[in-house]
Amino acid sequence: MAYPDEVLVEGEQVVIHKHPHWKMLVLPVLVLLLVVAAGSFLAALVSAQSWAPWVWLVLGVVGLALIIRFTVVPVVRWRTTHFVVTNRRVLVREGVFTRQGIDIPMSRINSVQFRHTLLERLVGSGTLVIESASDEPLEFEDVPGVERVHAMLYSEVADEVP
Structure with missing residues (x-):
């Protein structure tokens, strides 16, 4: 560009x-992978419960907030520097x-x-x-x-x- x-x-x-340098993006990508893995694991743990949809919603909101803060923001900062x-x-x-x-x-x-x-x-x-x-x-x-x-x-x- x-x-x-x-x-x-x-x-x-x-x-x-x-x-x-792209090395600035290594930690944000690792955070993304960790959040997705932990969220998936926790969602699978509670899947048999009747209140699972509420936990999934909370997991989704928390996961999305973590991904925005620790992955999207650093990527945008990298791209605009x-x-x-x-x-x-x-x-x-x-x-x-x-x-x-x-x-x-x-x-x-x-x-x-x-x-x-x-x-x-x-x-x-x-x-x-x-x-x-x-x-x-x-x-x-x-x-x-x-x-x-x-x-x-x-x-x-x-x-x-x-």
Whole structure:
């Protein structure tokens, strides 16, 4: 899915557009499977009782609430978080109802670093650290293909230098 062109300035082109790494979705999927399994087990336990339909209703409501809170919300948060590198800036946007974002012009970037643990190396993600003219370096966690993003961003910053 391409990043919306209406947020780009004239002549600006998207170089990289990524969502956070899929590892953020492992726990929500496990919660979904656990809630479905536990709900099914409990529903089967009470199926022979005369009051079973009321328990099924309660199990359904509780299960649905748990799935919305611990599966749907993280998936929507993941889907609405964007890490974008253009030929002029780095953009990060996140949020559904209240959006927040940061833009870093290429000309203000002093250095680009990355780090990743052994597990992150195995799944292909990591943390991208961008030092700009601001006081603190900005860290972007769970960037998929962080080494490739680092190289591409470094290339864009090097092209920007006169």
